[in-house]
Amino acid sequence: MLRLALFFLIISIIAGLFGFGGISSAAAGMAKILFFIAIVICVVLFVLVLIGVGAASGR
Structure with a gap:
């Protein structure tokens, strides 16, 4: 799941660099949710x- 969050974060950064603000914010939102x-x-x-x-507890 963290790999998927990292994937969406990278997509968000790349989309932001190329000026795709909508895609960037959507990918960042997905990355945040998955994180x-x-x-x-965890x-x-x-707990x-x-x-x-x-x-492992034997019960």
């Missing part, structure tokens, strides 16, 4: 590991 979704998933998984939910 925050990835952060939320935090949720970190689950801390409380011991998962296959």
